[in-house]
Amino acid sequence: MEDLTNDPAEDHADDRAELLTIGEFAARSRLSPKALRLYDHLGLLAPAQVDAVTGYRWYRPGQVERARLVALLRQLDMPLARIAEVVALTGPRAADVVAEYWAEREERHATQGAVATYLRDRLSGRRRSPMYEIRTVDVAEQAVLTERRHLLAAELPRWIPAALDRLVGAAEQCGGVAGVPFVAYHAEVSLDSDGPAETCVPVGDVRAAEAYAAENHRTTGLRIEPAQRLAYVRITKAQVAHPQILSAFEAVEEWIAERGLTIAGPCREIYFEADWDGAGPSDEVCDVAFPVR
Structure with missing residues (x-):
């Protein structure tokens, strides 16, 4: 007589006795079956078992908490890659990732709010440009060490100081810093346009x-900036923030057009204040400038 006590199919069925079907698990976790299949594909929430023939999924009851965590993180509009990072961690470390993400979201929201206000006032005709004093200065030819990169506007606040610090350190090996560091924009840098931007330190x-x-050569370049005349406006640390700085660029461009001059090179931000962190919001720290002829 055949012994059926160790029938593999029966053992497999016993294993599934404690599992939930995808429909049951979806109801408990508040995630749709479609979302569960997607999260499985992305490695966020793998089922406990998958039928090799039918592809049907089963989940353990203990996975419900993780599924609900994924659902809550999605309510924060957290990208799936960031969610994978959170669910792979535990306790305070996972909480830190969530806090960091939310701080980034709030910073981005504040920036977007400022842009919306700027556009509303501009499109409605209520915008009034601050009273800027446009000046000109003649700059002698200078050699500059450079870092050039394609990047979007959100990346600028971190990249600019880091790149300038690297170049200032390099300049110490090349006779020292011989002028004021600046950032040249060879094309628009915005949420959609990635420049490039170029940090420059005279040596x-x-x-x-x-x-x-x-x-x-893979990271640093050298070029000769020609002698040129700059039309510029001096702005405060508060005015450097986007989108406030746009009005400074526009004011210089309008001044150039009104006088029949021609823009002769990339616009630039000239950072003459060495103690950036120590400067207050109302302290002048930067010139917004265009080469003209």
Whole structure:
């Protein structure tokens, strides 16, 4: 007589006795079956068992809490990759990732709110540009070490100071910093347009800078800025923030057009304040400038 006590099919059925079907699990976790299949595909929430023939999924009751966590994180509009990071962690470390994400969201929301206000006032005709004093200055030819990168507007606040710090350190090996650091924009940098932008630090020893740039050509360049005249406006630290800085660029462009001048190169932000962190919102820290002829 055949012994059926160790029938693999019966064992498999016993294993599933404690499992939930995808429909049952969806109801408990408040996620649709479609979402559960997607999260399985993305590695966020793998089922406990999958039938090799039918592809049907079963889940353990203990997975409900993780599923609900995923659902709550999705309510924050958290990207799936970030959710994977949270669910892979536990306790305070997971909480820190959520707090960091939400701080980024609030910062982005504040920026978007400022842009919306700027556009509302501009489109309605209520916008009044601050009273800017446009000046000109003649700048001598100078050699500059550079970092050039394609990036979006949200990346600028972190990239600019880091890149300028790297270049200032490099300049110390090339005769020292010989002028005011600046950032040149060779094309628009916005949420959709990625420039490129170029950080620039003038150096005193051209030969040393050539050697340095040749050795570090993957990250650092060297070019000669020609002697030129700049039309510029001086702005405060508060005015550097986007979108406030747009009115400064527009004011200089309008001044140039009114006088029949021609823009002769990329616009730039010239950061003459060395102690950026120590500067207050009303302290002048930067010139917004255009080369003109």
